[in-house]
Amino acid sequence: MSESKLSRRVAIRNSQGLHARPAEMFARLASQFDAAIEVVKEGQRVDAKSILHILTLGAEQGQELLIEATGPDAQDALDALAELTENEFALEPNENQSS
Amino acid sequence: MKFANFMSRKAIRPTLKAAEKADLIREMTGALQEAGEFAEEEHASIVKAILKREELGSTGIGRGVAVPHTKHPSVDKLIGTVGVSPEGVDFNSLDGEKVHLFFLLISPPDRPGDHLRALENISRQLRDDTFCKFLKQSKTVEDIQQLLDEADNNQFG
Numbered sequence: 001m002s003e004s005k006l007s008r009r010v011a012i013r014n015s016q017g018l019h020a021r022p023a024e025m026f027a028r029l030a031s032q033f034d035a036a037i038e039v040v041k042e043g044q045r046v047d048a049k050s051i052l053h054i055l056t057l058g059a060e061q062g063q064e065l066l067i068e069a070t071g072p073d074a075q076d077a078l079d080a081l082a083e084l085t086e087n088e089f090a091l092e093p094n095e096n097q098s099s
Numbered sequence: 100m101k102f103a104n105f106m107s108r109k110a111i112r113p114t115l116k117a118a119e120k121a122d123l124i125r126e127m128t129g130a131l132q133e134a135g136e137f138a139e140e141e142h143a144s145i146v147k148a149i150l151k152r153e154e155l156g157s158t159g160i161g162r163g164v165a166v167p168h169t170k171h172p173s174v175d176k177l178i179g180t181v182g183v184s185p186e187g188v189d190f191n192s193l194d195g196e197k198v199h200l201f202f203l204l205i206s207p208p209d210r211p212g213d214h215l216r217a218l219e220n221i222s223r224q225l226r227d228d229t230f231c232k233f234l235k236q237s238k239t240v241e242d243i244q245q246l247l248d249e250a251d252n253n254q255f256g
Binding site: 015016017018019020021024028050051052053056057058059061 | 160212215
């Protein structure tokens with residue numbers, strides 16, 4: 001059981017930014033892990049498991065975010081969340097359009 | 100982005116009557132149409148677009164709140180309205196709770212940044228329990244207008 005804090009830097013790639021649907025996907029995925037997970041944007045720190053918190057970041061395309069995780073499955077959580085973000089939330093182009 | 104920048108004050112509804120999702124969306128977009136925010140002939144198309152977005156995943160984001168929205172070419176700037184359903188509506192929310200507070204947004208197709216900043220403002224206010232409580236207790240359009248003004252003046256969160 002490691003309780004040290006792990007972190008990963010990711011950038012928002014999808015053209016529409018971190019709008020409602022990707023925020024929901026991000027929070028839903030984060031909630032599957034036991035680790036405490038936070039997302040940091042330029043000093044603003046929010047709970048990764050809350051859609052409301054994620055939406056307050058208002059992260060646009062190109063925005064860099066730092067994901068921090070503490071807990072036994074912290075590494076798995078970071079890998080999964082980074083993959084989701086880097087894959088542009090696996091949104092179809094038309095889904096991305098309709099926000 | 101402040102509420103004053105996109106909230107259609109005439110379209111605020113403190114007592115939404117609709118008992119189910121599609122009717123509720125129609126009631127709120129109807130309020131925007133009556134307020135003159137878009138032409139009557141666009142109404143059906145806007146309702147359809149918002150319902151289509153809901154099919155991708157409910158905008159019921161928990162805590163009794165939903166943010167139904169769409170992009171639509173009939174508006175040239177972001178418009179929105181707020182409504183309160185005293186009875187609550189089943190909105191297929193993530194947490195299964197009925198939704199009482201609704202923020203509906205329609206944005207021009209080419210302005211994703213404005214949409215994000217409106218969501219950012221709405222979600223920041225909704226994180227504050229006092230804001231949610233006051234909004235739920237609002238009985239009149241004036242109550243809600245005053246609450247939005249106070250939020251714009253950073254009295255919450």
